Amino acid sequence: MFREMIRQKSFGVSVIIFGVLLLAPSFLPRFYIYFLAVIFVTALLAMSLNLCVGHGMIFQFHHGVFYGVGAYTAGLLLAKTSLPWWIAFMAGPLAAAFTGLLIGLFCIRLNRLYFGMLQISLGSLIWAIAFRWYDLTGGDDGIHGIPIPDFIASTTSSYYFVLIVLGICVVLMYLILKSPFGSTLQAIRDNPERCAAVGIHVRRHQLKAIVIATFFGGVAGVLFVVVEGSIYPGLLFWVLSLEIFIMCLLGGWFTFAGPILGAAIIVSLRTFVGTIQNIGPIENVGEYWTLILGVILILLIFFLPEGIMGYNYRQLFRSRMKYSSESQVE
């Protein structure tokens, strides 16, 4: 499996990109290094969601909660206890995966939309607790200035840390998707009835996918703490969850790397639109970035429903896609 991955054409490209990114701090100014780190964190989050949405067709509407749980667990352990950093960093993803399992157990019995709705409800419960429990979580202010271990405290070192963790996670996710488990998951996406008929335990597989996805969501949460040094309830809010959903869609939710592209585009837009002051007579354009996001989304729905990568993928590998779509119909 690993060998197969190395033989892929896109693997070479990925290694080159990774190499360039490793060298980036030596020639990019500090702000851009920070900005890239934010993209990496968001990309990991979007990819983890896509494990469920794109590869499993599980309508994980409130993925942000697991990101937040990861971030809050790690952040609170770092800020309020004297436990070594690595325990906090491990606890974040594990807590996220556990929450994922718990919420998943409730939701998995329901079908698509009901699944999403129950998840939003349970997620909002967690959000409400984080939002209101001032003594522990700092309520709506959150906690800022979380002590980050020295070796990853500077912008450059945290950048490297995030990049390396992202690299490991991407490889792991790729291997998971190419494993028999991943194939089964995608088979369930394409035809759940038939999978059930050949003896696959559909719900259990989906639940496993949710736990894996939420684990990686938790990793992204920990990385957020490393980059920003703060936690706040916005991380658990459903608007963020829908934003991640859009990233998957924008990048191409049936592709592996699509969410990375989607995350990069949305984060860049948010950052750079936010800095624009005036365009001609229109003042404070930066304030209205959600308006711009909405317009982009509408354009996307009308013209690129499969996302940017999905579109490119079809253009480049038309013959292969045709083959695979035929075999799906089969």
Place this chain on the structure above:
Amino acid sequence: MEGAQAIGLAALSITFLVGLSRAMILFIVTSGLSFVLGVLRVPNVAHGSLYMIGAFAAYSISVLFGGGSAGFWLALIFAPLVVALVSLIAERSLFRHLYQREHLMLLLFTFALMLILGDLTKIVWGADYRSIMPPTLLRGSVSLFGSPFPKYNLFLLIIGPLVAIGLWLFSSRTKMGKIARAAAVDMEMVGAIGINVSWVFAFAFVLGCMLAGLGGALVSPTISVTIGMDHDIIIEAFLIVTIGGLGNMWGAMVGSLIFGITQSFGILFWPQFAIVFPYLAVVIVLTLKPTGLLKSVW
């Protein structure tokens, strides 16, 4: 001892009634959402934004007419119409081209609409807090169980059931209502007997959104109208519709009652975590009855 108990009982009754009047607002908003969900099969994420626009429009209209009682009553009539116009434009210009597409696209479109309407509201009305006075007739409070109860909440307790009856009469007695109900059950058949399906959709969408606008106009004297109202209401409305049974109007009523009453009792017993209670109620309902309390039209 006896006195303390009597106060307790009075406080409970008042809490119950406050919850009930809150539930009426929720019902008016969610019945619209449920209607759209039943006919179009789309959870309209922009519903909360239309509710917010309804509240802001009510403010502007009441200011336009001098801010007095007349202004309020006119706002109650015209604010839903403003919202209906906004939704009609969105539906006819963009949304209708998506009906043949995958379902997720419709959902995402409504999300995009929410983002756009949210910022447009900010552009038109600004980020300040606005408040509206209730009309003279509904100011002050009456004494119920020995405690003061706002007259305006009493008004809400009357108007909620009126809207429910109106909607029920509309959907069971008028031709348009029957078509809409039929469309909720079997869209293709409605098309097959020669009814313009696209206009049925448009009608259902606009009517649903108008109810959101009415809810916004009605809520405006009880809260401060501001940006961010949309985020608060939409999740509540979705959950209510889900626990009630998708597309079922009476389900929206039952869900709203559960939500409103648990919320107000939460405020009475444990104010800090009051917002947790309704969510908890939803979790309990969905765990026991995953497809909602009443029959879903899906």
